[in-house]
Amino acid sequence: MKLSKRLLWVVIMILLFPGLIPSAEAQSSKNIRIILDGVQLTSDTAPYVIPKLNITMVPLRVISEGLGAVVTWKQSTKTAIIENTSNFIQLTNGKTTGLVNGATVSLDASVQSRNGRIMVPLRFVGEALGLQVNWNQADQSITLIRDVVRPDLGSDGGNGNNGSLRGSWVSTVYNLDWPSSTSYGDIEKQKEEYIKLIDNLQAIGLNSIFVQIRPAGDALYSSMLVPWSKTLTGTQGMDPGYDPLQFMIDETHARDMEFHAWFNPFRANTDLNTSTLASNHIAIEHPEWVLNTKSQLIINPGIPEARAHVIEVIMEVVNKYNIDGVHLDDYFYPTGGTIDDDSTYVTYNSNHIATKANWRRDNINQFIQQLNQSIHSVKPQLSFGVSPFGVWRNDATDRTGSDTKASITSYDNYYADVRTWIQNSWVDYVVPQLYWSLSNANVRYDTLVNWWVNEVEGTDVELYIGHAPYKLGTTEIGWQNAQEIINQLKYNAKQPEVKGSIFFSARHLLNNPLELLPALTTYYHQ
Numbered sequence: 001m002k003l004s005k006r007l008l009w010v011v012i013m014i015l016l017f018p019g020l021i022p023s024a025e026a027q028s029s030k031n032i033r034i035i036l037d038g039v040q041l042t043s044d045t046a047p048y049v050i051p052k053l054n055i056t057m058v059p060l061r062v063i064s065e066g067l068g069a070v071v072t073w074k075q076s077t078k079t080a081i082i083e084n085t086s087n088f089i090q091l092t093n094g095k096t097t098g099l100v101n102g103a104t105v106s107l108d109a110s111v112q113s114r115n116g117r118i119m120v121p122l123r124f125v126g127e128a129l130g131l132q133v134n135w136n137q138a139d140q141s142i143t144l145i146r147d148v149v150r151p152d153l154g155s156d157g158g159n160g161n162n163g164s165l166r167g168s169w170v171s172t173v174y175n176l177d178w179p180s181s182t183s184y185g186d187i188e189k190q191k192e193e194y195i196k197l198i199d200n201l202q203a204i205g206l207n208s209i210f211v212q213i214r215p216a217g218d219a220l221y222s223s224m225l226v227p228w229s230k231t232l233t234g235t236q237g238m239d240p241g242y243d244p245l246q247f248m249i250d251e252t253h254a255r256d257m258e259f260h261a262w263f264n265p266f267r268a269n270t271d272l273n274t275s276t277l278a279s280n281h282i283a284i285e286h287p288e289w290v291l292n293t294k295s296q297l298i299i300n301p302g303i304p305e306a307r308a309h310v311i312e313v314i315m316e317v318v319n320k321y322n323i324d325g326v327h328l329d330d331y332f333y334p335t336g337g338t339i340d341d342d343s344t345y346v347t348y349n350s351n352h353i354a355t356k357a358n359w360r361r362d363n364i365n366q367f368i369q370q371l372n373q374s375i376h377s378v379k380p381q382l383s384f385g386v387s388p389f390g391v392w393r394n395d396a397t398d399r400t401g402s403d404t405k406a407s408i409t410s411y412d413n414y415y416a417d418v419r420t421w422i423q424n425s426w427v428d429y430v431v432p433q434l435y436w437s438l439s440n441a442n443v444r445y446d447t448l449v450n451w452w453v454n455e456v457e458g459t460d461v462e463l464y465i466g467h468a469p470y471k472l473g474t475t476e477i478g479w480q481n482a483q484e485i486i487n488q489l490k491y492n493a494k495q496p497e498v499k500g501s502i503f504f505s506a507r508h509l510l511n512n513p514l515e516l517l518p519a520l521t522t523y524y525h526q
Contacts, residue, residue, distance in 0.1 A: 033141040034058065034122075045117040047142070055109045056142065057119040073118060080111050080118060091120060165464055165500025166524060167208035168201050168509055169262065172231045173215035173270065177506040179244075184234040187242050194248055198255060200510050204517060205524025208258040210327050210502060213245055214313065217268040217282050217299065221245035221321070225313050227278035237278025249322055260325040260383070261317055265310050265367070267331050268297040282309065293337030301332060301363045302344040311371050318375055318382065325383030326375055330433065332364050333415045335408055360415040365426075372426045385429035387466055387502070388418045390436070390448055392455075402451040405442040422461045429461060431502050435468035437478020438487055446491055453497045464500045465492055472513035482516035486523055 032047040033040055045059045060071055060080060072081040078093035090099040093111040112119045122142065175181040178197055183189040198209060213220040218229040218236060222243055230236040232244060245261070252259040268283050268290050274297075277283055283290045283297055289306040291298050299306050314326060333339060345356050353359040368386070375384050389410040393401030397412065410416045421427045432452050436443040449465065456463045467488060471479040478484055492498040503509045509516070 032056070035141055045115050045119070047122065048114070048119075050109055056122045057109070057112060057114070058122040060118040060120055078111070080120060082120075093118075163499075165208050165258075165502070166206045167210055167258075167260070167464075167500065167502040168206055169502060169505045170197070170209060170211040171215075171505045171507075172212045172220060172229065173264070175231050178211075179232065181234070184232070185240070187240065190232070190240075190244065191247060195251060197506055197510070198252060198257065201506060202255055202257060204509070204521050206257070206503075208260060208324075208500075208502075209248075209252050210260040210262045211248055212262045212264065212329075213317070214263040214265075215267070216264065216270050218278075219313075221317065223313070223316060225309075225316055226282070227280050230276070236276060236281065245317070245321060253322070258324040260327045261321070261323045262327040262329065263314055263317075264331050265314075265328055266299045266301055266333075268299050270296055272297060291339060291341060293334050293339060295337045296334070298331075298334055300341060300344055301367060302341050302348050302360065304348060307363070307367045307370070310367070311374055314371060315374050315378070318378055323382070325385065325428075326371075327384075328386045330387060330389045330410065330414055330416065333360055333413075335413045357412070357415065361411070361417045364415055365417060365420055368421050369424070369426045383428050385427050385431060385464075386416075386418070386421070387431040387433055388416050389414055390432045390434040390466070391443065392418055392432075392451070403447055404444070419455060422455055422459055425460055427461060429464055429499075430456070431464040431466045433466040433468075433504070434488075435466070435471060435504075437471075437476070437484055438491070439478040440476075445488055449491060449495060449498065453495050456497055462499045463497050464502055465498060467501055467503050469503050469513055469516055470505065470508035472516060480514075482514040482519055485516055486519050489523060 032049075034043065034047065035041070043059050047056055047058045049056055060073065070083045072083075073079075074081070080089075080091045080093075082089040082091075088100070091111045092098070093113065095110050098110065109121050169177075171177045172179070179190040179193055183193060201209065211220075214226075215229060215231060217226060219226045220229050220232065222228075222239075227237040228239060230238075232238070232240040249259045268281075269277065272292060272295070274281075274283050279285075282299060286306070286309075289300055289303055289309070291300045299310060301307060317323065318326060341356075341360075345359055349359055351362070353362055372384055375382055389408065391402060391404050391406035391409045393409050393411045394404050394406055395401040396405070397409070401409075408414075410418055418430060418432075422430065430452070432448065434445055434448050434452075436445050436448070438445045452463055452465075465488070467485060468479075469485060472482055472484070473479065489501060492501060
């Protein structure tokens with residue numbers, strides 16, 4: 001992924017346990033326990049949380065005795081110096097900056113004095129010393145884990161766990177993963193659900209979240225272009241009373257995880273009913289841009305103005321929010337139903353492309369190219385990628401395709417020519433959805449990994465793999481044991497071009513199918 005490598009000060013400045021700990025200091029201070037590698041640390045002065053900032057402060061003695069660091073306190077300058085074999089941290093009482101290995105970093109809170117004890121921000125110091133810091137809301141405990149490799153998603157050598165992207169898709173359409181339909185209109189419940197979701201995902205070892213913020217021509221954020229999503233309140237266009245996207249970004253970044261904004265580009269509505277759509281929905285404002293596929297409504301990719309509208313919607317988020325990436329799924333042209341775009345083909349075929357299939361692919365190519373240019377002209381460091389259907393073409397149709405017998409393909413059915421995007425560097429990464437097992441003779445997982453590895457080799461496009469924990473426990477061949485996922489990850493680790501994995505989806509993953517979670521957690525923490 002073309003992400004600018006995070007400087008040390010970015011990685012370690014995360015001070016917050018945002019929103020996870022009650023903001024009232026009196027409520028949280030006396031009950032917080034600190035557990036290091038399974039052992040509870042004793043403290044002569046209780047940890048506390050700075051109100052509003054939600055920054056957990058702990059006595060310096062805990063750092064010195066529990067975390068294996070040498071601590072020096074200089075009374076004359078009121079400065080704490082914390083050292084271990086590889087880090088030098090200097091914090092001064094009252095200052096909003098500190099020194100970490102010689103670099104000046106900004107702090108949201110610095111050293112404080114309480115009851116005669118020197119208090120320091122736990123997450124900042126813990127992570128700077130190479131510890132994973134996790135907050136458990138239920139039992140009011142902070143868990144510290146030693147020898148944690150901090151994620152560097154822009155680093156080379158992404159095979160295995162070191163530096164690899166480890167993500168999950170979070171579906172919002174139909175309230176699949178978040179928020180729940182029982183949380184309609186309940187801001188606090190929606191926040192609690194998201195916090196629990198990402199805490200659980202991070203505990204597994206994941207470091208990136210791909211949240212569907214545009215499920216069906218709508219938005220999980222305040223937009224001037226499209227209506228509020230009904231997944232928030234049950235009614236499209238109804239203001240939920242807060243900005244869910246900003247909340248999710250803040251909570252995700254506070255855990256040193258990446259937040260990728262997932263857009264469904266062309267789906268306008270999940271069914272054909274327009275009576276419940278908001279007045280500013282595209283199907284109401286521009287019905288001439290919308291195709292009826294007999295099962296759902298889609299925005300017609302063949303109309304240049306319609307494509308420009310989708311790009312404008314995405315760019316609104318790029319310009320307004322501090323996201324880490326723009327992510328598209330495989331919903332371009334639908335594979336089911338009918339597509340009545342004969343008149344569009346006649347009207348908007350200025351290049352006189354001979355076949356409708358090639359014209360459709362050209363429409364998607366133009367969209368990907370123009371979106372890539374728009375994103376990187378504003379934020380060159382921002383990641384832009386697509387998760388296509390896992391089979392580009394079968395070799396029976398195209399000798400350069402994969403040795404597979406898939407019933408549909410990305411090129412022929414979704415009209416997504418991902419090979420062209422890779423060759424022209426119109427995307428920073430691809431995440432093919434390889435939702436088949438290693439033992440499926442017709443569509444083998446390893447066969448497809450090898451094919452995609454060959455496609456990105458020698459390019460500057462990175463390769464992540466999409467996995468299917470939702471298939472575990474089904475009757476499909478190869479999915480009767482959770483070891484299938486682990487074996488896939490082990491196969492990925494042998495391919496230097498594979499830089500990480502993303503799981504579909506959060507709900508299926510956290511349901512622990514066939515006891516996957518213990519095995520996956522062990523794999524990612526080994």
